[in-house]
Amino acid sequence: MSATEDQITEWFARQRKLRPSDFPIGIGDDMAQVRLDCGGSVLVTTDMLLDGVHFDLKEADLEQVGYKAMAAGLSDCAAMATIPLAAVVSVALPAYFGEKELKRLHAGITSAGDKFNCALVGGDITSWHSDAPFAITVTMLSRTAGGPPVKRSGARVGDTICVTGSLGAAPVRKHLHFEPRVTEAIRLAQMVTLHSMIDLSDGLSSDLNRICRQSSVGALIEAGQIPISEEARKSHDPVTCALNDGEDFELLFTLADTDCRNLLQRWNQPLSITKIGTITAADKVQIRMADGRVSDLKPAGYDHLR
């Protein structure tokens, strides 16, 4: 396709202007927010995972696939610092699927949901008339955790940029069993004011560019400060792995530098938090390598349409 996933998403968002009073958050963030007549709101996200693209049934068990599909939705809830409420799941089954396969899938779905008290409340089971590949869509609802959801678009010039955990090589080390950072995201939002946040599903280079574009800011990150996973360190280009591999499902967030120092002093969770750079007034995202060289950091993570 000639357009990128983000260009298409932006085109969709431009077609219908949503009233902010009804939809405080619309197309283009990790979740949309729908205002309800009771005065509250609910957030919603949908993720579709395909055999041969997001997993490979020749290697992955269906329980792992069910887990991953739910965990991807839970990670979106984390990205907004919201509390998962419930999920519905639709599946397209190849003709050879039977009850046994569906029950394995269900086991994975509930094992991920149970961790965060997120119930499976409905779904749709359809079947190809052929051996077309398996597909699964998880749609998840969440609620705010006291404060407003943390959007992608709130980064401010001067913000410190942080990530949780370590990055790179996720496709070989954990893409079927990553931990959605739901608990940590809510704790972060309770401790400090987060200006922007996203979960690293497609890779740091792509997801940081999303925050910057949606916030109309730039960024400068320090290659030497990026927390690189042990597995990525073994590759021939660890920094590039950490920037572009995708599926880390860690949190990328920005906040005032004073808040960041305060946070790092008081943070006592096992999951690490690392400062990797600063939000700038430039109209681009840049990276400074260990040798001091600064270059543009283009989105080079996973694009679902490329």
Next chain:
Amino acid sequence: MSATEDQITEWFARQRKLRPSDFPIGIGDDMAQVRLDCGGSVLVTTDMLLDGVHFDLKEADLEQVGYKAMAAGLSDCAAMATIPLAAVVSVALPAYFGEKELKRLHAGITSAGDKFNCALVGGDITSWHSDAPFAITVTMLSRTAGGPPVKRSGARVGDTICVTGSLGAAPVRKHLHFEPRVTEAIRLAQMVTLHSMIDLSDGLSSDLNRICRQSSVGALIEAGQIPISEEARKSHDPVTCALNDGEDFELLFTLADTDCRNLLQRWNQPLSITKIGTITAADKVQIRMADGRVSDLKPAGYDHLR
């Protein structure tokens, strides 16, 4: 698959008991209902439509497919007599899809949503790495329309059974451009107390059996009273068409007989309402043919797993 779609759904529902205080309606109805901390609630439904199963891209335009996918969700909102709020859409694209195809699809999605003020608020675009077939999942949120949502499980012995519109031959006459009965459902629920309701997506025989099984009642319908579509009348077996063709997306509902008489006197909408039978204490659904013969009416509509 050895199990039917309904058996699988019931198995899923048994695995985790949902707390009615959190989820007044769970797995097995047209929508699930999620209680929110603001005191209100939101309903959610998900439908997945597949090329070669629910439509055929060799014949159907993508605008029609987008319309149908949204209209199926809207019809679920109607089935509960609830008001559509917002939708999210996930798609799996064959490799040959381009921007043009996505824009056609978007036009269909919004043309259906706009009719009922149901906004597209988010989605997920994924692409097969091959020419695997197109799939689309629509997940829709709705809210109650004053009263509680109308469930499948509320039918009572002695209730009159009614349907809207006319049935049969939908796959050849309207499956790509049916009208979800959202407005009529809300009006019905305002005028009388509906005991149970479902939208006729899989066929009268299957959907009436669902109401009866979930309500622990039986039914006797009169073949001669079923409103049969003009197209179905031209077939060699019009009654069977009306019972089993599916995709009518009309409303099937039950209510007290006095309420029904009252309703039929005061109903002034263009869409017809027809009495077709009575809820009984039998443990089966039966049909009386024009010659007086009574036989069991087994679910013989569309089963997504058969």
